[in-house]
Amino acid sequence: MPDEPLTQRERREWESLERDLRGDRALVRHTRLVSARWRGKRVLLPLMAVASLVLLCWGVVTSEPAVIAAFGVVWTATVIGAFRILFRSFS
Template sequence: MTAHRLTAHERRVLAELERDLRRDRRLDRWMRTFRPGPRSLPARVAAYRPRGRTVALLSAVSVALMVSGIVTSEPVVIWAFAAVWPVTLYAVFRLLCRWTEG
């Protein structure tokens, strides 16, 4: 990526913005006392570290829903399986990754 130089006008506008931001006491106080909030949802999902018992329970629920969905053909059961199955696969994947980390 090439570095682009700012024109004189752009430097002047940037300097004015910086000067205005330095004068804003509320912003300055907020920046000094800023505490990051809880992590975002994607960060929490990526940090998920399931236990073996959790994965076993999810697997058992998934198999039970799958079998009952095949036997009864009830849409509610099939949709419940469709909701639980990806979570189960993700938990199994994360557990296997944790076991093979070393």
């Protein structure tokens, strides 16, 4: 029995399984690459959030234009980074 060639239907099913398996391997490879790229940014985003809170408080207390401008830059980058992580987890 094992020496008999596959029928046409069995060959189609075998090729379909191989195609699905290649797709799964590509997905696993892609997931590993994405998680490796974002590993360093997991620390950066909380630090930026803390920095924006410090700048916010400092800007309210001192009302210096440079501090308020720095808060605007850091806060904008923090919000964009948070949304990128949020929407990346949904896709």
